[in-house]
Structure formats: C-alpha cells, structure tokens
Amino acid sequence: MTGSPLEDRPPLAIEKVRYYGEPVALVVAEEEYIAQMAALRIKVEYELLPAVLSPKEALQSNAPLVHEHLDKYKRHEEVRPEPGTNIANRVKIRKGNMEEGWNNSVHTVEIEVTLPQSDHAAMEMRCTTAQIMPGGKVILHSASQSPYVIQRAISESFQVPLHQVIVHTPLVGGSFGGKAAVQLEYLAYMASHAVGGKAVKLVNSREVDMIASPVHIGLDAKIKLGCTRDGKLTAAEFVHLFDGGAYSDRGVVMSRAGAVDCTGPYRIDNVHCDSLCVYTNHPYSTSFRGFGHPELTFAIERAMDILAKRVGMDPLEFRFANAIGPGDTSPTQTLLDRSNLGNLPMCIAKLKAWLDTDDSPQYETHGHLVKATGVCCFWKNSNTPTDAGAGAVVAFNADGTVNLLCGAVEIGQGTRTSLTQLLAERLRMDERMIHIAPEVRTETDPFYWKTVASRSTFLVGNAILRAADDAIAQLKGLAAVVLQCLPTDLDVGGGRVFLKDAPATGLAIEQLAHGYTFPNGTTIGSQVIGRGSYTMQNLTLMDPETGKGKLGPEWTVGAQAVEVEWNTKEFTYKIIRAATIVDAGKVINPLFARGQITGAMSMGLSFSSREAFFFDEKGAVRNNQIRTYKLIRFGEQPEYFVDFVETPHMEAPYGLRGIGEHGLIGMPAALANSLTAATGVELNRLPLTPETIWRTIHDPV
Amino acid sequence: MTLPPPAMYPVACEVNGEKRLVRVRAADILLSTLRDQLGLTGSKPGCENGDCGACTILVDGLPVKSCLMLTVEAEGKQLTTIEGLKNSPVQHAFVRYQAFQCGYCTPGFIMNCEGLRNAHPHADEETIRVWLESNICRCTSYEEIQHAVRDVFTPKT
Structure with missing residues (x-):
C-alpha cells in the first residue's frame, strides 16, 4: 500500500476500484502504440457498487464505505481516521468560549459554500522513468516537486535500501502542488521490475493526467460568523468537509490547514472548527497551490462580506477594523508578533489607496452593464512537518566561481535563480559567478524536504546562508594566515578577501579557493566548501482536542480586489481589473515576485470562473480534456496591479516571506464578492460560470 | 500475440x-x-x-x-x-518581459508569434489576441506574454 500520511492506496486497484480513472493494470511494451494495442485487449468486468458522490453524502449514516478497513491502514505523520465512517481525518479547533461569543453577537450570518474538485492542469503531464540496475540500484527520473520523497517512498514500499534509490528531477513543466504526490513512480518501478529491470517510461496522456492522477481538492463548508453592533467579530464556527476523493493522500493535511487558518486574518476570540477530509468516489485529491487556503478563504470571506452588509459597514473597512495583529492569537493559539505575522492593515490601506486612485465608484451601471468591485483578505501559514529541512553546499572553483548544490526543484517559480541571488548577496559576489544546475539529483544534492508550501527560499535559503557563512569563515581563516592578521580583521566581497581597515590590502578569492600556494610552492588550506543546513524550529503538533499548536513559522498576509463588468442581458461578465497587495517580508527578485503573484492570480481567476470537474450520475468525470475543461486563455487577462509591503520575518533570509501561492488565495472570494455586488444575489458556489449565476438567480435548488 | x-x-x-x-x-x-x-x-x-x-x-x-x-x-x-530559431526578436522579447515561468508552453507561443509575423507583419492587438488564443500558459498571467508580443509588433524607430 502507498499513500502519505495514510497508507490507503494500492498502486493498482485491488478488489475494488474506488474512482473513475483508477489504474487497474499495467502493460509494458517496446513501443507506445504496441502498449496501447495490448491494453485494448485487457477485458475487465466491473460489478457496479453504490458510489458516494459528495462529502455531504459520504457522512450520511447509510452511506456506503469507500474504505472498509480504515483501522488497518498504516499511519505516518498526524492523521486521525474514523473507522466505520468515510472520515479520513478530523481536525478540531476549540478556542475561547462559544456561548459567550454568540451572546455578545448582535449580528450573525450563516452560509454554506461549495467548491468542486478541479485540476492542476500543469502544461507538462506527469511522467517518470524507472530502471533497476543489475546491482540493485534503482534510478528514477521524474517530473516531480518531491525527489527526496520519491526516494523514501520507493525505498519503503519495495524494500530497497534508501541509498540505492536515485532520483533525478529535471526542470519541471509546471506543477502547482499536483506533482508533490508520488504515484507514477510506483507504477514505473513495478513495470521495470516486471521486465527484468529495463528502463521503463510512463507518461500520462492529458486525459489520464486529469482523472487518474490526483486533483485539486473540493470543499463543502458551513460557517457561522457573529459580530457586535459596531462590527467587532465575536465568534466563528466552521464545518469544513474537504472532498478528498477515493484516497486520502495530502488531502488529510489540507484538512488540517483548513482548520489552522480557518478564521482568515481576523481577530476572533471564540472559534469552533471541525475540518474533515472525507472519502468519496471522486478522483483523489492532493496539494494545490494555496494548500486549503483558497478554499477556506472563500468560506470566511463570503461570510465577511455578508456580515459587513448586515452591520452597514464598507467591506474593506470592516476587514480593516477586524484585522489580526501582534498580540492577538491564531486559531491554534499561537501568539502573533511583528515577525511571525505580516502587516495586514498596511496591505488593506494600500489596496484602499489603489481603489481610490480613479474616481469611478465601486458600483456603477451603464445600461445593461454593471461594474462592481469585490475585496478580500488572506493569510497563510505553511503547515509543514515539524522536522522539514534542507541542506546546501557551496563549493569554490579554482577561478573563484562557486557551485551551489541544493535540492529545491525548479518548477517555473524561479527558485534556483532567487536562491542564487541570496548566495550572491551573502558572498557579496556577482551572481553570474555562481553556477547552479537546472536539475536536482538525490545522489549529489543535499536533502530538501520537498519543493512545496512556498518554503524553498526559507528552508533552502537559510541553509544556503549558513553554507555561505561557513565558506566565508574558511576564506577569512586562510587569508588571515597569509596576511598575518586575525580573521575578524577581514571582510569578503567583490571577489576578494581584504582588510576592513585597509581594503586595498587583500587576496583574490581564486588565490584561496583551492588553498593558498606560497612562492616556494608550499600550499596551505584546501578547497573551500561551505556547508549549511536548516530545519524548522520550534514547531509543534496540534493538540487533538483544542488544536493548540505551532504549525508553521510565519503568516504571509495580503489584501486583494477584483473588478468585474456584469452583462445583465447575457449573464456573462468580464474581469476588468485585479489587485494584490501582499506582505512579502522582503522582495528578492522584483520581476519574479510580480510574476508569481500575477500568475497565481490568473490561476485563481481561471479556477473560480470556470474550472470544475463535471461528473455523471455514476461518478465518472465528463470533461477530462482541455477542450471541455476550460482554462483562461490569452486575451482574457484583466489589468493587474501588484504591490508589496515589507515586514521582515526575523528567522528568514533577509526577512523574506513565502509568496509563491498567495496571489491565488483570495481570487475566488474576491471574484464572488464582486459578482455578488454586481448581480445582487449571494454567490457561494464555484465555478462562477454564467450558468451557475443564472441558476442561483432563477433556479435556486 | x-x-x-x-x-x-x-x-x-x-x-x-x-x-x-x-x-x-x-x-x-x-x-x-x-x-x-x-x-x-x-x-x-x-x-x-x-x-x-x-x-x-x-x-x-x-x-x-x-x-x-x-x-x-x-x-x-x-x-x-x-531549435531552428536563434536570437529572434520574439525570443528576445520573451526573455526581456519574463514572459515564461516553467517554459513548457514557451516554444509553442514563440513559434505561433513567428508565424504571426510571417502572416501579418503589422498585426494589431485584435489579430494578436485571436492568434494567441490558441495557446495556453498555466504559469504566467498572459500579461507578460502580451507585453512581449506587443513589443515585437511595435514599429521601432
């Protein structure tokens, strides 16, 4: 069995098939077309079993069980399945006193929201090769965010010593969380094993990639939110039912994220949350950009807008008044300070200034066209394992250039460039003097947990700075002998090691990089190789009853807006403008940072405006092609506005905060809020297609 | 068999x-x-x-x-x-405007733009939009690609 954190998934279906698209057999052939023809000759007879087609259905007392032996599955990490039910995990938050909270509430709102499962749809489909060498060494190439997780997973599942498993990950053609899961690698190993260890390549077609490999999680949520007469939030109660699909994979950890940050970035003293990962007979879910946060944010931010209306406050003002800050506590009772929490009021103020720059009102009509703006705020902590870590090696070449070795995977986010910049800054060296290979190789690159959760510049970045400091100490130590001074008298920069007080006196780094050679040939020292590593510090697990715990190092916060033009005749709309103000801690590469934010916004607008899997009555996905599963295309992009606030996170390199996922998080909520303002009906269901909106108005079921 | x-x-x-x-x-x-x-x-x-x-x-x-x-x-x-292109203006514009992230869609976008230059050397915004609609980029916001392509089709003095 495979699966992390809960081992509930056979690589090929055993006894029963739990979702449409689940792999049932493997064919290995010398040519792809031969394999395809052979696969057509496999006859499978299925007996139709009753299916569970939504998280709500899954919790009915008479619902069929997707997994009958939930109690028998091996568990890694924290996970609390409830055998005899379809609940793969339940996470509880119990903070404050709910009775008191509701007693102090003058206004309350109760809503339900629904986000269906959708797809990552990275342009490169998942693919992998596996080969088993005669000596037992296993070599895999995989388009993955998690080469080191693959290494461990193959080692544990097939009893191969860890060091015998080698994983290579070249540049990956997009992933967005979807390639953090391990799936094809097991199959490719089994296929190679079946043919005596020959190299076997396994590539998903787009159709298979969309339904057989893990997808973006869905959510059915119920939320009740209360505030005082003057708009101070008093209490919040949540039930999050995440649609984990047929196998739990990272869905259980996302259900935890759905609890940890359930309130959004607001000060609420009384919080009650049950966040569940529920089995259904849908494709199984794994991490997706934002890791539960776009979903939880949709729930809280829809409720915030409705509550603001009840109180009679401007939606942005209402958020500003309740914005969480230093001295407050998170739902898991972590005390917040200026370092572990970005500056939300500043983000809101900047967003307000942007909204006010042109004189056009936030709601106006021209004939059958209605222009309206929606806003929202977000926060995100990373829900990383308490021992997530990374290493780095900084090796000097004889010419004074540097090879940087680390395990962060390049998936288009520019991480290997940004990490190079961090090193260049610390070594005070031209970044073109630093070489970094495009690919990650587990046998030579130091370990990195995995390239997810916007954590690479933090974990790998910290490891690199430590490696740089180690190398600097070596350079100074060696130079001190030659220059007859103390290492503390020296500085490193501009390719030299020199006296602080007399910068003209010094040595070029290439004179020291492989040891220093005196005129008589005697050499002291040797190659300068800096090493550094870093692991998450002071994180804790959650208390199972109250949720108390420290689940990540810091919260990135931000405020977003979307402006739409709604056509009341045609029930269509255009997205005119979209804005994100995010507290990035420190912007490392301005062009990349903007690209990450606008790219994520685009993905969020695409997903909330049109993306969803449509199922037939038996649970089969009907739209597993890009032709029928629509994505945003060139020409549909709105005008983007991005700005940054920089409040340093003291534990991070140069104070930076994660920003890779965050542009996406509030887009669904802001879009729904803008369309709600435009149409005058509460839109609590994604995707926001003209049909969904028409049904909400004319055919509410 | x-x-x-x-x-x-x-x-x-x-x-x-x-x-x-x-x-x-x-x-x-x-x-x-x-x-x-x-x-x-x-x-x-x-x-x-x-x-x-x-x-x-x-x-x-x-x-x-x-x-x-x-x-x-x-x-x-x-x-x-x-692979047949080297230092074409379209390639340069894509680099200058950071019009790619993972790069997987980029060859297709660039070749489509090259074709557009051949067919409509003075393509206007609308023609560009219609042509580039046929390519999907999942990483960028398209804004970067729009800036790059607009630059290619802007007459240089």
Missing part, C-alpha cells in the same frame, strides 16, 4: 534548414517524429488534441500544431521548430 511489423513510409522534408529523411508508420504524428526520431524535444506535448498549442511549429512558414499533423503529410515541407 505478436504483431506484424508495421508498414513504414519514407518521408523527406526540410527541418530547420536541413534535409531529413525519416521512416514512419502511417499513424505517426509529426510531434512524435520530431521528438523521438529527430531528437527535437523543444516542441512539447500538452494535450495531443490540438487544444493547448505547446507543440506549435512552422510548416512552410505558418504555425501548425504538430500533434494534429501526420508525419506523412510533411513530405516536401519546410519545418521550423524552436
């Missing part, structure tokens, strides 16, 4: 200015031939259904999705793949 060896057909075409002769099955698509036989892996499969544009190449100067063309149809044609 053993399959009879498939009938193979010779196809002569020009790829990136070089004469090439390949032997293919009737069912082989051009994208596979370029990647697997000629080692030109710059053209990417994204859907093999004509929906995403990642495999776009130029056939006699105009963009074609190479997943929708049979290799046998390439007989006598001039093919240009991303």
